Amino acid sequence: MDEASRxxxxxxxxxxxxxxFTVRDGFDLEEAILVRLADGVVAFENxxxxxxxVRLDTGSGAEMRNDELVCTKHxxxxxxxTGYCTYGPCEGATVDEIDVTVAEGxxxxxxxxxxxxxxxxxxxxxxxxRGRIGFSGN
Ligand code: FES
Numbered sequence: 001m002d003e004a005s006r007x008x009x010x011x012x013x014x015x016x017x018x019x020x021f022t023v024r025d026g027f028d029l030e031e032a033i034l035v036r037l038a039d040g041v042v043a044f045e046n047x048x049x050x051x052x053x054v055r056l057d058t059g060s061g062a063e064m065r066n067d068e069l070v071c072t073k074h075x076x077x078x079x080x081x082t083g084y085c086t087y088g089p090c091e092g093a094t095v096d097e098i099d100v101t102v103a104e105g106x107x108x109x110x111x112x113x114x115x116x117x118x119x120x121x122x123x124x125x126x127x128x129x130r131g132r133i134g135f136s137g138n
Contacts, residue, residue: 042080043107044056074088083097
């Protein structure tokens, strides 16, 4: 595996929340989250399909309830293994997945659309707010 695509270790991902990291898509930075599963790890883009400028993980881990990810804005819930919205205003939608691979306890980004940038937030957001920061209106 390529060290440049190393995100973190599986042990660093909380079992009842998410691990935030940032990827690069050309000139753009995008946030993503790692979620632990019973048999591995899955990664999603860090947004809610209801309002795509709302982040599931605002910097301190996504809310997790009954084994599902929760958007705290309007309470939508998502299957932790698929990102499928089971309840809420975006029911039936799915959060986009990002390809990752685990090798010897280390998680690597393996999605051809992105390069690994850093762990943590992209820096484009005000972490003190859970509001609609940076909404561009387009
Ligand atoms: S913004 Fe996530 S449920 Fe409305």
